[in-house]
Each structure stands twice: as structure tokens, then as C-alpha cells.
Amino acid sequence: MHVVWLFLYPIVALVVGVLFLGLSRKVMARMHWRYGPPILQPVIDIIRLFSQRSASHGRLFDLGIVLSLAGSLIIVLFLPFGDVAPLSGSGGLLVILYMMLLGPLGIALSAGESANPNASIGISRKLMLAIGYELPLLLVLLAFMSRYNTISIVEVVRLQRATGWSIASFPLVVSGVAYLLILPAILAIRPFELVQAPQEISSGPMVEYGGSYLALAKVQHALSMFIGISLSVNLLFGGASHPLIFLLKMLVILMLGLFVNAAFPRLRIEQAIRYLWRWPSLIGLVGLVLAVVIGR
Amino acid sequence: MDRNQLVKWLKAPAKMGHKYSLHAVYFCTGCGIIEVPPSITARWDAERFGVLPTATPRQANLFLITGYVSVKTLRAIIRTYEQMPEPKYTVGFGSCPINGGMYWDSYNTIKHLDRYIPIDGWIAGCMPRPEAIFVAVTHLWTLIDKDMADGYKRYRKHYAAYRANQEKVLRGLDWPPLFPVEEQ
Amino acid sequence: MDRALIDSLSSTFDALRVEVPREDRLTVQAPRDAVMSVLSFLKGRGYDHLHMVSCVDWMEEGQFELVYVLSAYGTGQDSASNPGEEIILKTRIPRELPTVVSSISLFKNAEPYEREIHELFGVRFEGHPRLTPLFLERDYEIPPFRKDFDTRQYVEDFFGSIPPVGEEDQDV
Amino acid sequence: MRELELYFGPQHLGMVGNFSITLKVEGDRVVKADANPGYLHRGFEKLMEQRSWIKNFPMVCRINVVEPDSMELAYATAVESLAGIEVPERAQFIRSIYLELARVGSHLFGLWAYSNMLGFDTAAQWAMYHRDLVLDLFEELTGGRVYHIYIWPGGVRRDFPEGFEKRLVETLHSIGGCVPDYDACFFDNRLFYDRAAGIGKITREEAMEMGGTGQALRATGVPYDVRKIEPYAAYDKVPWEVPTREDGDAFSRIWVVRDEMIESVHMIFKLLDEMPKGDVYNRIPNPFKWRIPEGETYVRCESSRGELGLYLVSDGGDKPYRVHFRTPSYPHGLTILEKALVGESISDVGNIMISLYVVAPEIDR
Amino acid sequence: MAKPSLLGPLRVIKYLFKKPKTLRYPFELKEPARRYRGFHLNDWDQCTGCGNCADICPNDAIEMVERPEIAPDPGEKNERPRLDYGRCCFCGLCVDICPPGSLRLSRDYFHIHFDTSTFVFTPRDEKTDDETFLPAEKYSVLKASLAHRKRDYQGFEPEIDYALFDPDRVEMPEVPPEERKLSFVEQMLGYDREQAVREAERCLECALCEDACPAHLKISDYIEAVYEDSPEDSLRTIYEDNPIPAICGRICMKHCEDACSLSIRGEPLAIRWLKRFVSDTVRNYRDALEQSPGEPTGKRIAVIGAGPGGLSTAYFLRLLGHEVVVFDELSGGGGMLRVGPPRYRLPEEAIDKDVEYIASLGVDFRFQTRVGRDVEFEELRDEFDAVFLGIGLTVSRSTRVENADRCQLALPFLAKNKTEEKCEVPEEVIVIGGGNVAMDVAREALRLQHIRYPGKRTVTRTVSLEDWDEIPATEEEIEEAREEGVEFNPAWGPKRVVLDDQGNIKGLLCMKVNSVFDEEGRFAPTFHEDQEMFLEGRMIIEAIGQGADFSFLPKEVMERIEFTEARKVRVNENGMTTVPGIFAGGDIVNVNLDAVTAIADAKAASEGIDQWLSGGEG
16 A cells, blocks of 8 residues: 555646646636636646657756656655655655755756756756745744654644644744745745746746656646645644645645735845845744744 | 557647647747737737747747748747747748738848748738637647648758758858758 | 027038028038037037937938937026927038048937948948947848848849749648 | 856847847846847838838838837828928827827836736736727727827828727726726835836936937936927827936836826826817828928927937938938937946846837837 | 835735636637728729729739629729738728729738638639638638638728828819800810819829720820929820810810729819810920921822811821821811800810811811812822721701701701801790700800890700600710700600791690610610690700711712611721721711710721821721
């Protein structure tokens, strides 16, 4: 059973991620006063991209994207979906923290190979942004770890079932707010959609991606969306015992994210970093201190 | 089982993908671009047809050549076209690429675009309305269904001739041939 | 139009032909050498807005005519100039040896205009920092805006010589 | 730091129009910007020398696709002044209404371009939707969505169709009803302020030195507007204000655009109230035999992007001898843009360009 | 502006729950505006093939192509505009210039195709998709994308108030009816220079008139010359085809103006008046024309009749160097034009001006010389190398109703009025006939009455078989006659001339006409015998047509000359009759019975004579 889940789970994550992509396009369209594409449009896009010929720019170019995708897939395995978490025992939050860097790094590796100035600008933005949100994320995760006294995310979820959602419990609410503040950056939505920034740097790292590379990048994007939302549900909103309830919670988070996405333009990278290192980090630090002081 | 039937079935999803996911290069080649923003935004909403503008040619499979093409733009167009991954479709938008249009006697615009890159469909009008873009999209769907949208194949087949014409207009192309050009 | 301006123009410079075709319009015909000094004189009088630099090819007379259109922004304190008035300054230069001093030092926005005239008419502007091509990709034997460049003929000869591709399998 | 050469355009999602800027960047900063126009050069002025006076009317509007109408007006006025044709009073009012409508449409397009550039799709989509409503009005009035060919020497080409005034007012009210939404979501958006304030700053002196007009100049506090200083059509028949701002940055320019749009709508209402009855067209001479007496003229008008000038020479023949358009984007896109980009971040290249409202086809012509 | 805010923008959320504003093509279709400028429509029945659209097109997108399946009406061409949508910019200039208003723009705008050749086609109202765009089987998959050319889907249409051409002609100054009916003063005063230039400017140069003109004058050229303000050039152009401009400029039947494309929705260009303007303005033809007779050839030609045909033949032959002698029984040139048209339409000075110029080229005029009386026809045949018969129709016909012998005939009446002693007229006059001659007679009679009985009530009535819709006189003649006070009684046929006891004419008894022509269009009037009407009148003039007088011809010649079914002299394309050496032209040959057709005949005949004399086939 366990082994089956190991293979099934990433697929579920992928499906959910892609559906979320479709849904987000639909919801955005509504706020734009239009109908938007069919919900399955991203699936069609990905199929189309896989069937197109694509030019490679070298081995690292191929490898990087796979690496990034692998990173995301591994994270997925650590995240409980409802009650199920294929790799629940080991690592947990720390693994996630590390693996979350793998995505940007892989893309950076790959895109760096394409020698397109837009791509290199995009990479630098991506890495800076990753560094930008890693710091508050670390603070948040540390607060959770010290509060719940565990590094396993499954444990966190289990404990919340006893104590209520951590977002509703003091002092974790502070860290929770900090997490929500960096969530747009993790999801790479506006105002932090500055890695792709099609109007500025022609979709940045992806500028040379075509065909199956782009398809993989899209898949990776869908997965990272899943990861970001799933992590917040697990950490802040108590996870769920039933996958459907879990999905519902994810949906709510997604909607909140989309509202923000629809309401703001994108920031410049230095403004983004300044923001991330100021308010979320500050709040995260306060949250950590409170968690350490008030906690056991 | 019939072998052809099998091939057809296997190809069906890809074909479906090509049809319903036409991502257009966003390239304002001429004045026709003025009708593209309305058609991709709230009033007409081309995304319902799966048509989206993309930032780079690598991600696109549809090239809307919007309006007249000056010599300088032709270079960029060929560049862009060659960067697009196959299969790719081109649609000439407005009168000017068909036969010169308004600028039939201008020294600096291309008269027949299909002599430089292959075109799968033309939209008449000056300007064509957004609805015409949608009809062009459905037209392209039909062509893809019937395997008639074969511009990229023609480009391969006649690459030498295309390249010769391109070189004639743009003295010296500063990039190597996309496909090997055999001596004829 | 300010009478005093007209008087001081003609008293300061010789060989100027000043006309007032309309109430709010002044046409000044100056010799080539005087253009810069007239321009700077006018700028000093508050005409600080250079609308455009244009060029007319009077082929039959063998001359190019450079046209500077000036008016005032009307923000200067001391200037009595009215922003609704325009001064058209014209000068004729021979068609064979078309050179003239660049007016960039007085008006920064003259730069692209002069570049354009250089490209499309072949007039040289002395002291212009970059007379590189602005619009055109191809070289033309005659600068295309000259009257002796026949664009219809050119189109027929040049674009007409490009063959269609793949005629034989048009019947897809 | 390493200097990098970066091509912004012509194929670029942030580029409106076929235009390109060659940037020298150090890290994120632009060290030098070279505007590279010519992708849309058709040799308009040469082509116009080959066509008779009337045949140039379908031609002139195509110089600028975003707002073709001011081009029509400039050419029609120049032809009228050379040929001595009178324009009926009602036609003058219709021209003003039409031009203001075009200004609203053009500014909405600019708003689309600008907010799209900032990645702010929502306002962009709304603006484009509203522009389409304006285009519907144009379609009803002139028969074309984009190229109207409506202003004609001697007046306008057709009178208002039946019930047009009512629909005009209704449409403008429905657009005006969304102004609070635009304000809340875009103009008063904190992040819009963060992105635009202080960006692409040009001082009043710089703007004047480099031939700036329109929003580029008005955003520095100079109330310079051809409609006021040399009124044409019916602009002197109704009261209206020239909106200005002091800072000279992208933020001020976009706000000037917003205020202008609202002012234009108000002006249309006033003009509609004052509009007289009567003819709208004085018949022009037979187009096949129409000669215009020898002479030259320079006319100017206020397009949505700044001052538009036209220098027109006739040698007494049936065609213009020389046509030269002074388009507003020309100094904005070639001189001011190159200056304003230096020292800015690459993220703001498109931002600055669109805030200056550079429209490529009217640079290249 | 309010303070920038972070929460305000979240207002967008409210639109999540509102209905989107998108028009969902193809489910929600938006009708294009009423004036939409889409693809072209062309009503082939109205289109005259004038080609103005092709001329005004700024993009060379319109080409006139010949459509052999069309049988053009007179004054039209069988060419129709063909559009190239690879060029067209949908500006609608072609619509605004189209004189018949047949070319319109529809509200259709879809044409999407992979084959560029489909973008060139000929618009037509009743065209269906199948015949226009789908040339071969293989295209049938694409029918949807060519949804095109719906009928009655008109968009931008021509409006005469905004047309690019001027539908109203420059008013011709004329003597008002109250004044002119009191004397024989010339009615039309003629254009002055400025008016002529303004009128000439209206010409669209489509040259439909040149095809319609029997003599194929280069009308647009001489109009252009008038516009350029050089009447001399214009006169030179006219004289290439027409040597009697002063005459034609007054009384030409102006087939050209009927064909004029401006006439379809407006008033035709005043081609005739402009010709008159040219001939009046140029004082000295010789200096203006700088013509001289060609090298003498030694051949001699006799022209019988100095009417338009005779004058023209003489002129053309003289220019070729032949020696020409013109015989006419009248005292001056002009032939029937000297007799027929009243002075207020064609003063003799105008005729003499043209005749004198031709005489000055060396043509020998022998007036008051009637062939058959003063000189024998056989003598002419011996003395001259060729003979041209331009004798015209000189004998008035009679109705031959009871007591018709008491009536006067039109031609003698008119002829006498040309002399100093005018005809005596009573206070009530009846004119039988509905043609132009009848109008002339009636209007002359009316003038004579006014001169003779000043201040008294006088009546002039006309009776014609034809009803208003088929009355043969030109509209303007009728209009002018009515202005002057002539009464009309159309669709009444004369039955009997009623005499009083003294044997003087008392009036005319008429009967109602049922129909004038039979089914085959032949003249065969039928009457309602029971409906009668009595018109009072002391004098009745019959003006119902004329016949030719061939009595001067010797019998053997007369026998050899063949006639057509319409009782006209049969000539070949060179104007030669069935007797070698005898040529003919004018009213005895053609059915138009007007001056310009006579000129056309004369031109053909003079070329034929020249060819025949130089040994070619006649």
C-alpha cells in the first residue's frame, strides 16, 4: 500500500496542481470581466507542449529542469494530503526547507545554459526571491518546530488536531501571519510574479524553453503551487483527515492568493526583497521569539 | 487493426493539443496589432479558444503577422519564426501581407509575405475585426484537422528558395541557415 | 506677430526675407550661414520650442530647403512671445553639396530630425554626433525621399523580381 | 560590474508597437539607451507625395493606429487652409466631439498598455473593454472600428446617425461609472504608487529642452496644450481645464492621463449641449481635378500624446509636394526616452516608455 | 487623488460574482454598425462600368474587368470593378465617388483563406458563396470561414449629400419665360468663363459620353481644356471630330449628357453648353485652330446639301486635300438647321460662323443652287470624282385626316418665320405632333401671337398621339414650352379638321388614343373611337414628321439605290450607297435624325470617299 502511494501521490499532486492552474485562470478571468478558458486548458497546453519539437541548449539545460522537477516531487512526498503522507517519518520540515531551494537552483542551472540575458536576469531574480522568502520561511518553520517540538510535518498536523489550528493559537498566529505574508512569494504570484515577468524580461528563465522543457517547467510550476498551498494548509489550518476537506482548504487559500494576485501589480525585485526582509521577517522573528519564550 | 488507424489514434491527443492550445507570439509587426489587445481582453476574450499571447517565440505555436511588414521587421519576423518550435502556424492579418495593401508602392515594405515565410491562413480586412481572428482560429482548427496547416513542412521543403528570397531582400542574413541548404 | 521682433530681426541680420503670411505666423528666409545665428537669436527671444526640422527637395531648382519651425512654450518670464505663434525659418542649400551646421547645440530634439533628414535626403549636418541610419535597413542608391527616387519604379523592379516560393504545390 | 547589451523589443510582451531599444546595462541599471526605430517605416510622406489630395485621406490616419483621428484633423486643416475651404459650425463641434472621443479611446489604450506593463492585468482588461465600447461608438459614427476616415476637408464625412448622441452619452456614463473602481484598484493602489513614483523623472527644463509636449510636459507643471493656446475646431466654444502635475515622473504622467480623460468626457457633454444644427459638409471640388494653390502651411493640434504638427507644401498641383508630420512620439521616443532611461532599472524600461506614451508607428511613419 | 492604499485594490473581488461582460463569439454575435465598411457590394444592373472607383482607389485595388456576359445599355460599358482585398483599405472612397451609387460596402467582414487568389474577386449583389470562392472540390472544408456576401446586408452606402462629385450643374443663365415669349431673342445666354470652368470641373473623366456620342468626340479632353481655361485647346480637340461646334453647342441632341454618369443621381454635365461656350468664346477660329487644307490631291467631290452632314463631309475632305464643292438650294449654310430650329434656339449667326470657317479652308459653297433644277445630277457625276448626298428630310408629312389640306405644314411655317415676313397667326393655334419640331412650331406660334396681339389672351395647343411617358420631344423642350404657356393634350389623335360655314378652320376633332405602337414596337396607333374631344382653333399646323425628297435623282440612279426596312438609304460602313461613287449620310441614312449623327455619318463617308478615291475598295 505504501509503495503504491509513493507513486500515486505525486500524480495526485500533479493533477491537483494543474487543476489549480486552470481554476486560477478561470477565477482571474472572472475578475477581468470575462469567462476565461476551460478549466482543463493547462492540460491541453501541456499536452501540446510535449508534442512539440524543442531545441536543447546543452546537457545542463536538460538536467537542470529535471533536477528542479525532482526537487518538487520529493517535497510533495513529504507533505501530508489528508491523512496520507508517503514519507512521513524522516526529515519533514527541514527537508522541505532544503528541497525548496532545489527548484530555483535547478531552473537556474538549466536557464543559465541558454545564455540569454533575459534568462540570466530572471535567474538572478529567482534566486534573490528564493533567498528573500527563505529567511522568513526559516523563521516561521523554526517557530513551528520549537512550538510543536518536532520537525515532522505529520506530527505538526497531528498535534494541531489536538490543539486546534495553529493559526488560531497564540503565539503561532504571529508566525502564521508571517507565513501568509510570504505565501505570494512562494507561489510566485503577483505582486511577486517577477521571475517570469513576461512584460519585463520575456518570462525570464523560461525564455529559451520550448516544447517539452516548457511542459516540464509548467509541471514544476503546478507542483510548486501545490506545495505552497499544501504546506500552508498543513502548517496553519490543521491539515485534514479527509482528502476532500483538505482540497477544500487548499481551495480557500488559493482563492485568497488569487485575490491578491488580481489586485496588485508586480513589484521591482529590490522592493520585493526589501518587503520580504522587513515585515515578514520581523513578524517571523517575533513569532519565533514568542514561540521559544512561551512554548515549553 | 489498420496501421493508419492506429497512427491516427495515437496522434489524436497531440492534434487536439495543437488545435486548442494556440499560443501566439506577441509581436506587433504592424498596425494590425491594435485589434489583438481587444480580442485577448475582456470584450472578446480569446482565451476561451485557448489563444494566449506568449512572451517568447519558443513557447508559441501561432504567429499572427499583424499588418504590413517593413524590411527591417522582416528580419525580426524570420528570426522569430525560426525560433518557434514545430509544428507552428502562421496567419497573415490584414490586407498588407497579402498583396501590399495600403503600402503597395512603398519602397520599404514587403509586398507578398508568403515569399519569405510560409503562411497558413490570411485574414482580409483593414483592420479585420476581433471576430475575424476567432474565425481564423477556427479555420486553423479545420486545417489542422485535415493536416492542411503544413506551413512548417513547406518551409523545410523549400527552405533554399525561402532563404534565397530572404537574402535578396535583407542583404546578408547574420545567422546560419536553419536547415542545410543543398546546392541546386 | 510682434512688430518689434520683425524689426529687430531685419535690423540684426542682413539678407533675411521676412514675411507675415498670417497674423500668427512669420516666415523667415535666411542664407545658409546665418541659420544658426538666427536660431539662437530667436531662442533668446523666447522661441524655445523647436517643433521640427524638415527638408523639401526643390529638384528643379537644384536646391534643398531646410525648414525649422519654432514657437514658444510661453513659460519664460521676460519673453513677450505668444505660444500660439509660429516662426518658420527656411534656408536653401545646393543639392549637389548639401551640408549645413547642426543645430543640436541649441535644440536637443533636433538630433533625430537631422538624423532622419540625413538618411532620407542625404543632407550632411556638421557637428552631429551620430549620423547613423535611423529607419532604413537597406541601402538605396538615391536617398528615398529625394524627388528623383521613384518609389513605384523601385517597387516594381525590386519586389517584382522576387519569385513566389513553392508554386508547384500550392494545391495543398 | 559586467556591461551587458540587452535588446528590449521588437518582439517583446512589454513593448507596445514595433520598436526596439538597445540597452547597455550594468547589473540591473541602464547605463545607455539607444532607441532603434524604423521597424514600421513605410515612407509615408513619400507615398503621400504620389497620391492626390483626396487619396491621402485614407492614408494619413494610418500613420498612427492608436489615435488616427488627430492625423486626419491635421491634414484636413492644412488642406483647408491651403485651399481656402470653410468648415460649417456644426462640423466643428462634431470634430471636437470626435477628437475627444478618440482621446478617451487612446488614453484607455494607454492605460491598458501601462497597467499591462506593470503586470496589473485587471485594470488593463477593464481599460481595453471600455476602449472597445468607444470603438463601438466610432463604428457607428464612421463605419470603421480603428480607421475612421471621418474628418474630411470641408467638414466631416457624414452627420451623426440617428440616436447617436443618446448612445454616446450612455456609453460615456457607463465608462464613467467605473472610475471609482479604476481609482481604487489602480490609481490609488499603493503598489502602483511604489512602482511609478519617482520613475523616469524629467524636469521641466529637460522636457522643454528636448521638445516635450503633452503629458510629458504637463506632468512637469506646464499647462501647455494646443487646444488652449491655438484653439481649433470648437475648443474655444466651451470652458475646460488643462490638468497638470508637478513631479514629472511616470506616476504624474499617468495621473495627468487620467484627469485628461475625465476632462474630455466632461467636454464632450458640454459640446453636445452647445452643438448647433445645420450642415456638416461643404462640398470639396471634384477630386480628380482638385488642385491646391501654391503655398505652405504648418498646422498643429493636440493629439492624445502631445502636440502634432504638419508641415504641408503645395506646388499648385494635384498632389502634395511635401508632407512632414511632427508627431508627438518623435521627440518623446527618441530624445526624452533615451535620456529618461539612463540610471533606471531594467524592470522600468517599459514602464517609462509607456508612461511617455511612445507609439512606434508615428515615430517611423 | 486619495492616499495610496493597500486594501482598496481588493475591491476587484466584487467582480468575481458578477456576470462577465464578454461577448461570447460565436454564441453572442454583435451586429456590425449600420454604416460598417465591410466588403463591397455592387449592383450590376445599376453599375455603368464608368471606372471612377478604379480611378479614385488610393491603392490600385480596383481593376475594371470586362464581363462578356453583360450586354451593356447604350452609354454603358460591360466592365465591372474587380476588387483585390490584398490591397483594399476599406476607405469607402469608391462608394462616395460612384455616380450611380451601385457600389456599396456591406457589413460582411469575414474572409479567411489560405489561398491568396481568393482575395481577388468581382463583387456582385446576387453573388452566392459557391460561385465566388469555392472554385474546387477540395476547398469545401473551408466554407465556414468564408461566410461572406450575404444579400441585403448593406453597410456604408452612398449618400448624395456627401458624394465626392457635385450632382448639381452650374445654372445656365437664360431669359425668363415671360420675357422670352415676347420675342425671338436667343433663350440661353451661355456660360461666362468662370461658370464654364466651374461646370467643367464637375467632369469625372469617365468617358462614358465619348462612347455614347455618335461622332465619338473626345469630350473629356475638351472639357478638361475648358477646366484648364484654354478654350482654344478645347476647340482644337472639338474640331478633330466635329466641325460645327457653334451649331452643335446649341441644338445637339446630347446623347453624351444622357450617358453622363453624373446624370444618374444628379444633373448631367452641361457638355453641350460647354461646347457652345468654347465656340462663342473663341472669336477667331482660324487663329485658334491653325489648320490648313492638306496637300492638293486633284480629286473633286460634290456635296449635295449644306446641312451638318454636308458641312462635315466638306470639312473632312478638304482637310485631306480634296477639292470640295457644296450645293445647296438655300441662301446660306446649315441645311435644315437654317430652316427648322427657331431663332431663339439657333441664331443664323452661329451657323454662319461655322460655315464661314469651313469656307475659309477653301471649300466652294454654291448656295441657291438646287440640284435637279439649276444643275443636273448627271453633270455632277461627270464633273466630280464622287458625290455625297446629305440632303436631309425636307418635306413635311401630313396627317391626311379629313380637311387636312386646309392645315399648314411645319417646315414652310418655320421657314417663313426665319424670314422678315413672319406668318400670320390667329389667337388660337393648334399644333399636331409631339416631337421637337412640334415644340418649335408651337413655341414660335406662341411668340408670334404675343407679338401680334400684345396683352391679349392667346392659346396655343398641341395634340399628340403619345402620352406623357412616351412623348418624343425632349424633356427640357416640353418644360420650356409649358413655362411659356403652351397647352398640351397628349394621347389624343386627330380625327377630323372641323370647318365652319365659311370654310374657315373652326377646330380639330380628336379621339382618345388607345396605344401608339404595336407589340413589335412599330408605329400603329389604335383609338377609342367613342371618346372624342373638340379643340378650338383657327389655325392648325401639322408637325408629325418629315420625308426626304429624292426627285432630283435620275431614274436609273434612283432604281439602283437600295433602301432599308426603315426606309433609309442603305450604305456600307464607308458611307457608300449601293451605287459606286455615290455616298450618303445624315437623316436620309440614320434613324437618329440629328446633327451629331450626321457628323458621324459624314466622318465615315469622308474617310470612305478618301479611301475610294485613292483606289481602295469603296
